[in-house]
Amino acid sequence: MAAEKVYRASTTAPVNIAVVKYWGKRDPKLNLPTNSSLSVTLSQADLRTLTTASCSASYSAAEGDSLILNGEPSDVAGARTQACFRELRTRRAALEAADPSLPKLSTMPVHLVSENNFPTAAGLASSAAGFAALVRAIANLYELPASPSELSKIARQGSGSACRSLFGGYVAWRMGSEADGSDSLADQVAEAAHWPDMRALVLVVSAAKKGVSSTSGMQQTVATSGLFQERISKVVPQNMDLMEKAIKERDFPAFAEVTMRDSNSFHATCADTYPPIFYMNDVSKAAIRAVEAINAAAGRTVAAYTFDAGPNAVIYYLEKDTEAVVGTIHNVLGDIDGWKPAAIEGLKSTVSLDEGVTSTLKAGVSRIIMTGVGEGPIKTDEYLVAEDGTPVKR
């Protein structure tokens, strides 16, 4: 294999957690959404995918493109992944056509090796980080001049919410109106540095059973919920405006209220689906009651809950309110994994929670993740493919 040069590029990419939710496709093939959405990019120090893209004339054309994810071969034949490869190759081929001196990378198989630094079992939306890293790594490999927004259109075709992981900080996915998806892309509302004291505490809740997949769930909601049209035509556009304003003004109470209301609205349309879809369980609801009690005790809004398509609670708060928010949760869940010793040292619990809430959280939360707002994809020299083209053993 070593006779031919192996071209390599590596990147990391972050997870993002929406505060105005993506739920519903107007075009399932192109992953065009029924509404715009907005997310916070989480810090890659705690949650990230590392992906190395490589290509070489020595790679077997018969075997074609491949992906090793967390040490296991993973299917790349799906239409979503294929769409990403095709879009990226087309752009590389155009560069090669314009400059014949460039190596013909577009004609070579791509081998990808990817790793998450967090357990897949945590039920965090790893596909967003995964597709963002895949697209960014191949774009680096191909030395494409495309902007992050351009790349977001490609990542979107892999997994809708992946388009938001091409940026750090506070990121909007504009739904667009074109049938070909050319204006359905992500842009940055604000950099992480604009409001760097944003923190996120994730309560990982063990689901008894994997719920309905988000792809099929959202299509069922679009097809059957009598309330869904109101969400996409009125509720979300209003929430997008309020949220952008809250972020620009660093207005946490406003940010928190829209975050919680939009999560409620999204899960309401799931409950209104026929048959109904329930991602939240009694543990998730106990987390809501805990946040409400923390805010009531503080006399102002210091914490905001949000839930994706699963039971995990993500609680946003500001660094200055660590004691009120983290102190209270740590007092209840101090025994479980994931706390950062330095971040919880000396915290005194200030709020006592209802006994039913406390016992439900203790019984149902399996892990804590402490993180904050972070950067977009970062190019790195850490390779998961060796110079000879073989996957690095770790």
Place this chain on the structure above:
Amino acid sequence: MAAEKVYRASTTAPVNIAVVKYWGKRDPKLNLPTNSSLSVTLSQADLRTLTTASCSASYSAAEGDSLILNGEPSDVAGARTQACFRELRTRRAALEAADPSLPKLSTMPVHLVSENNFPTAAGLASSAAGFAALVRAIANLYELPASPSELSKIARQGSGSACRSLFGGYVAWRMGSEADGSDSLADQVAEAAHWPDMRALVLVVSAAKKGVSSTSGMQQTVATSGLFQERISKVVPQNMDLMEKAIKERDFPAFAEVTMRDSNSFHATCADTYPPIFYMNDVSKAAIRAVEAINAAAGRTVAAYTFDAGPNAVIYYLEKDTEAVVGTIHNVLGDIDGWKPAAIEGLKSTVSLDEGVTSTLKAGVSRIIMTGVGEGPIKTDEYLVAEDGTPVKR
């Protein structure tokens, strides 16, 4: 006390469980709803309130009107109860004015004694049966010529859903449009005998804690849910039409689908309330999954779930499908109280439920109630007030 005559009248009144839900008041004082609703009146053999109304010139005017409910003195000073007394007295006074030979009952204190034949702790909407019985008993005492629909307007002011318990069978509460509530009343869509094989199986679920009261809950939903207007302006009117047609045609699959969708829609608007209201818990959701599994196994719709403002599941089914529906639930919950031996004899379970559903139901359902569709209020000679005006000890 015995020197003066004691006038008495007794009635029973039924519980009703809505299949198109009442949720939201456009006028909280008059209990005028934001939308029409439709219910099934349940059999009084299983669930009923018995109320005796009495009045006498010998009753203390200083002590005034009174109510003993399930053996305990109960407050009648609330605006809702007072409105019912006032409306009924006004009508009696008009009769007395027109016919001076009538005794002046309208000037005497009213003593009411009332009993439910089901545990209040079951969390069934006992206020509907209670106010229907109160109004019907006093109307009987006063010998008012008012029709059930006329009386429903009075009962509505006591408790909105009480207006539907003035009729048996299948009952609509027309929201009306007048500001004074004169056209917000109940009428009968079909008698119980029109579709007598309708059955209801109630899974009584123990709530960890009493949730938000429905009066305050519905006002919060009206004030804060971004999806609620869509429910009342589009979803409910369509469900009312579909439901009336399903009942008239005795089309159980259509009845069942509207019942389940409307319950989902109602609970979705609760979840969309800010802060969110959750009446259903993980046990309720397990009951939904059980109904879905029963229908899937039957290859047609044989069961329909609905949930009021609490975690109890009410499952409607037809007598002919007792084996599929009751057999399956009995197989899981055979050990708990409330089964009717004659109704379950020889039932073979036909559907095996998911282990998670089974264990959640076993852990959370505390009692079963087996019943069917029944009649409206029934006049009775069973008195809870003796001839001398004292409450009957039972």
